Amino acid sequence: MALRKEQIVAHKPSRRDATLLGLVVFGALMAMEIMELVIGVRITPGALPLLVLLVVPGAGVIVWFFMHLPAVWGGEE
Amino acid sequence: MTTEHAVEHGIHSPEMRVKINRIGLWLFILSDAFFFVALISSRFYLHGTYRPDDLNQALGLGVSIVLLLSSLTVYRAEVAASYGDRAATQRNILFTIGLGLLFAVGVGYEWYEAFSHFPPSTGFGTIFFTLTGVHATHVFSGLIVLGFLWWLNRRGKYSSEETYWPVEGAAKYWHFVDVAWVLIYPTLYLVS
Numbered sequence: 001m002a003l004r005k006e007q008i009v010a011h012k013p014s015r016r017d018a019t020l021l022g023l024v025v026f027g028a029l030m031a032m033e034i035m036e037l038v039i040g041v042r043i044t045p046g047a048l049p050l051l052v053l054l055v056v057p058g059a060g061v062i063v064w065f066f067m068h069l070p071a072v073w074g075g076e077e
Numbered sequence: 078m079t080t081e082h083a084v085e086h087g088i089h090s091p092e093m094r095v096k097i098n099r100i101g102l103w104l105f106i107l108s109d110a111f112f113f114v115a116l117i118s119s120r121f122y123l124h125g126t127y128r129p130d131d132l133n134q135a136l137g138l139g140v141s142i143v144l145l146l147s148s149l150t151v152y153r154a155e156v157a158a159s160y161g162d163r164a165a166t167q168r169n170i171l172f173t174i175g176l177g178l179l180f181a182v183g184v185g186y187e188w189y190e191a192f193s194h195f196p197p198s199t200g201f202g203t204i205f206f207t208l209t210g211v212h213a214t215h216v217f218s219g220l221i222v223l224g225f226l227w228w229l230n231r232r233g234k235y236s237s238e239e240t241y242w243p244v245e246g247a248a249k250y251w252h253f254v255d256v257a258w259v260l261i262y263p264t265l266y267l268v269s
Binding site: 015018019022023025026029030033037039040041044045047048051054058059062063066067069071072 | 146256259269
């Protein structure tokens with residue numbers, strides 16, 4: 001069963017949208033990183049659960065939007 | 078299944094090759110991720126949430142921002158390549174290499190400081206140097222791949238949206254290096 005071209009480039013939005021998406025994701029990651037630092041430095045005991053709550057979605061955002069995970073099964077982001 | 082049958086059903090078609098490449102790369106990334114997960118687990122197993130006071134927090138955040146920025150530039154390189162914009166691809170790959178090198182310099186400086194505060198012979202030092210060292214090897218291999226990609230792209234190898242898979246693959250790998258750091262940074266610098 002041959003794949004249609006649009007399935008291969010399923011993650012491909014318009015160039016402007018793709019650029020905007022990259023900037024939004026980057027901004028979100030920066031915000032998470034700074035929040036992590038504040039939590040890690042200020043909340044010395046018990047920071048672990050809060051850090052996990054920030055780190056896991058942060059890593060997920062990269063995997064989903066930058067690494068185009070949905071494209072593995074031909075889906076949209 | 079005969080070759081003719083396979084070709085007829087699109088298994089050897091360029092589209093299917095890209096699909097197979099993607100799955101192959103994801104499997105590689107997944108196996109590599111297990112390695113990082115094991116190393117991160119060892120930090121908690123051996124030292125719980127202990128964190129030395131001598132960690133350079135500003136540097137830790139700085140190198141993290143540099144690596145996140147490199148993820149954005151490599152993403153832009155991929156987008157440019159997918160639209161056949163060779164010049165922008167070239168430029169963004171170069172930015173990524175520059176940021177990757179800057180990250181390596183930052184980690185190098187952190188190592189220089191760490192040797193006097195918690196050398197590899199100490200418990201935390203072992204974890205710190207192993208995690209950052211393994212990650213740095215990934216950064217260097219990514220830089221080699223990106224350098225090679227830059228050189229090939231300069232020769233017009235990935236000038237159309239049909240031939241940009243290598244850019245996509247290298248970008249994926251670089252993002253994985255970033256994801257690994259997103260997990261390593263709080264593990265080493267912030268958990269306490």
